[in-house]
Amino acid sequence: MQFLQNITVLLNLIELATVKQQFVEIISNICEATTNEQQIYTIIYFSDGNVANGAARREQLDLFELIHQRKKRNPVAVMNIDSNNTHIQQYALQFNRNLLSIVELSEDTNQNEQILDKLWQRLHRNMQSALILLFDDTANGTHVSRVLSNCVGKHAINVVALQPKLAVTDRSYWTVQLFSQQQTIRRIFSPHYHNIFRDQLENMHGYPLRIVDSGWYPQIYNFTPKHGPTTLSGYLGRALTEYAHRRNATITSPFSRNGKIYFLKELGEILLNNSAVTGPLWPLHVLEDRLSFSNSLHMFNMCLMIPLEKPISKNIFYYNIFHKTPVILFFISQLLITYILTLLSRWRDRQRSLRFTDFCNISLLEGLLGMPFWTTQRSTFIHKLIYIIIWFRALNIGVAYNAYLQSFNCNAPIEPLSKTIDDVIKAWY
Incomplete structure (x- = not known):
């Protein structure tokens, strides 16, 4: 009987080692496909420093080696960062903003929250970059769903979660679906692991975009013609209108106060408590760690002049x-x-x-x-x-x-305005 138990334990260890090896290969395949699709040149491996030795450390090294082998033609930088390091430095000051983060998590909810909080501080305003969470097989679906919901609450919507047996045996992974109702779902891996991070905002199913739209001419304002409905105008207002049209969303204005001008402190409070999703352009030099790039930002005003008018001969x-x-x-x-x-x-x-x-x-x-x-x-x-x-x-x-x-002007008038790319090509080429 003892011999049979030893054989069973040995077979389980062999199976576990095989699953771990295949799991590492799947992660490297996902990294390769994602870096090629999104032109990512920096991978951050965020883990607990207590796994510096042992099997977990060997798995990390195997993963790094596979990534470097697959990306020989277009190499990427792979950084292993200890989550226990108390020195917090924003990634934007070290790397470019287009990066992929891989985070090791456990079943300890408090520890996971601490690790993710340190990650949010490092990502700063780059919360919507690609994020892969690694769980053990012992983590249940409820725990994974809770962690993914926490990520969405921090605007990290491009997030997926992987478990060894789930990825190797079932060929599936965890992710979130924001619209029409937020929920945690399981998806099957696509061929060659393409499009793992799907566009969450492709179809918003009429989701209301709450904006601050008053008192900021010419950025965004309400335009009411003599005959016709009130429309959102200004260069930011028109951009939001086109965005809502493309993404199947609606625009609401809960903060319209007859042209009231909001100060930066008021705007920060509105955006931070999620009362509005966007508003007047937020100055980039304002150091607010809790604001992400999901809010509209600008560093300076620039006028880009394109010759769209051509005089008639x-x-x-x-x-x-x-x-x-x-x-x-x-x-x-x-x-x-x-x-x-x-x-x-x-x-x-x-x-x-x-x-x-x-x-x-x-x-x-x-x-x-x-x-x-x-x-x-x-x-x-x-x-x-x-x-x-x-x-x-x-x-x-x-x-x-x-x-x-x-009675006509001495100079000839201009041709009809070029309103589309096709009009520009037709007029000048």
Whole structure:
């Protein structure tokens, strides 16, 4: 009997070692896929310093070695940080903001909260970076769900939890679903471990975005036209409106107070107690550790000028403002008067044949344009009548139509505004 028990224990140890080894490979595969998808070059391994020796330490080293082997072409920095270290330094001051954090947790709720609190202090305003929580197989679903809910409460929404047997045997992992109702769910690993950190805000199912929208022109304000509904305007207001449209959310304004201007202290209290999710741009130089990048921030105001207006060429401009009817009537009258004068001249000189050059009367064209023109020396009554008609016609063109053209600006106007990328490409390329 003792022999059978020893065999059973030995088989369990072999199975456990195999599961641990496969679990380490799964973590390295997830790290490889995530760093490639999100262009991450820094991995932070956050663990308890008490595991500096033993099997847990060997598992860490195996994981680091696998990550370095898989990322030889695009190497990443893997940092092992002791959670017991009392010196707190923000990661943003050491690494870039696009990083992946891996945290070892246990079944001790108080210890887990202390470890995560130290992690939040280090992440500072980078709470929405990718986060992987590692639990033992002894942790039940209720405990994992409680920890994940705590992460969501700190705005760490891109979080997943892994357990050895759950990942190796069931090929699944824990994560959170925010909308339409927040809950902890299990998902199956996708092929090649792609898209482990899914976009939690892709469809918000009409979630109300509570904003502070009054008294901050031109950032965000309510615009009420003479005819029509009130809309959210300003460059930040329009961005929020487009964001809500894309994410299937709604915008509410619980803090509209007829143009009241909020001071930084009031804004901080509103955002920190979760009364609003965003508002006027928060100055980046204000050192508030508990505010994350889920709130709107800005460091300075910058005006980016893009040439979206293109002037119309002058020939096209004058072609557009010319009325076709006067131009057509001008040429018709020239041909008609030229033809009549030619017939009269041929009849007076007893010439029957007509030549093409007889209709090229430059003098008549000058007269119709309001300039002095030559007439025949022997003019009949009909000739004089035609000359008077030419004079009145020239007066119409030289005064009235020229005055009409001069009523326009000297510079040509611009073409229609380019409102989309396709309009810009069409206008300039």
